[in-house]
Amino acid sequence: MKEKIIDKLVQGVVLWALAFFGLRGVLPEIVTAGSLPVLFLVAVLSTAGYAVGPYAYQAYRCAQQCESTCDPSLCRV
Numbered sequence: 296m297k298e299k300i301i302d303k304l305v306q307g308v309v310l311w312a313l314a315f316f317g318l319r320g321v322l323p324e325i326v327t328a329g330s331l332p333v334l335f336l337v338a339v340l341s342t343a344g345y346a347v348g349p350y351a352y353q354a355y356r357c358a359q360q361c362e363s364t365c366d367p368s369l370c371r372v
């Protein structure tokens with residue numbers, strides 16, 4: 296699971312970089328408005344959510360009710 300999270304983090308960073316370079320036309324307006332730190336914060340939070348979110352949801356779901364699709368280590372006894 297740790298490898299999947301790292302893979303998702305790398306994918307999120309690459310997607311964020313593509314979006315960032317796609318924003319080059321409006322980036323000067325973002326900088327002059329003072330919203331650049333907010334843009335970076337949103338990028339970091341969305342990348343972390345993209346990487347950890349599905350696994351956190353699966354752990355929560357499997358802890359509540361163990362199904363056949365759940366990893367046995369996540370299930371409560």
